Amino acid sequence: MKRLIITIDGPAGAGKTTVSREIADRLNYKYIDTGALYRGIAFEARYAGVGQDDDMGLENLCSTLNLNFVKDERGLRLLSNNSDITDQIRTPEISMLASAVSARPVVRKYLLDLQRSMGREKGVVFEGRDMGTVVFPDADMKFYLNASQKVRAIRRYRELESKSFQTLEEVEIEIGLRDENDRKREVAPMKPADDAVMIDSSYLSVNEVVEMMLSYISN
Numbered sequence: 001m002k003r004l005i006i007t008i009d010g011p012a013g014a015g016k017t018t019v020s021r022e023i024a025d026r027l028n029y030k031y032i033d034t035g036a037l038y039r040g041i042a043f044e045a046r047y048a049g050v051g052q053d054d055d056m057g058l059e060n061l062c063s064t065l066n067l068n069f070v071k072d073e074r075g076l077r078l079l080s081n082n083s084d085i086t087d088q089i090r091t092p093e094i095s096m097l098a099s100a101v102s103a104r105p106v107v108r109k110y111l112l113d114l115q116r117s118m119g120r121e122k123g124v125v126f127e128g129r130d131m132g133t134v135v136f137p138d139a140d141m142k143f144y145l146n147a148s149q150k151v152r153a154i155r156r157y158r159e160l161e162s163k164s165f166q167t168l169e170e171v172e173i174e175i176g177l178r179d180e181n182d183r184k185r186e187v188a189p190m191k192p193a194d195d196a197v198m199i200d201s202s203y204l205s206v207n208e209v210v211e212m213m214l215s216y217i218s219n
Ligand code: DC
Pocket: 012, 034, 035, 036, 038, 039, 095, 098, 099, 102, 103, 127, 128, 129, 130, 131, 178, 182
């Protein structure tokens, strides 16, 4: 069977990660979490003391970075210059900083090339915000996964419960702010591609979403 490029875009907490992983497993494809790359840059910028609006500093930082994914028994791990930063990039602070640096054209340009090179071999599920619109406009199958803000906040809260001290209200505020940043930025704003299949997961289980997507993919 032909190996495809599949894109799954949408806002935080819509279930993209769980669904993308499951689709990749079922098809024996690679899975790439592009949000982790933006988080990786945010993490390194913070470590190096580069401000979120400092385009020159961000450009220099990107030119020295080597971000790549490896798979081990714990799942997909993000390496930055060979050190594993997977767990450090999941804090609320890095979420907001990732959203801020993702609006800078220098950062998007750097990651555009990197993401396209990760898709060269086909047989990949890419999860993000602009996968179907900008990075892979010719993708074989595009989805836009959404859910109501309340449902997304509850899901994210449950996911973070053991690792973060945020209340549900704080999680909902963070998600709202990030959505607004990601939707309103000038370069590659979060939006569905014209040819994306739109799915609202508010009242669907993971399995229902996965089955729905697989039926589109196989047709
Ligand atoms: O998917 P995530 O929550 O880990 O993404 C973190 C931030 O990265 C998100 O708020 C916006 C940015 N992002 C982006 O601009 N484009 C992508 N393709 C993926 C993520």
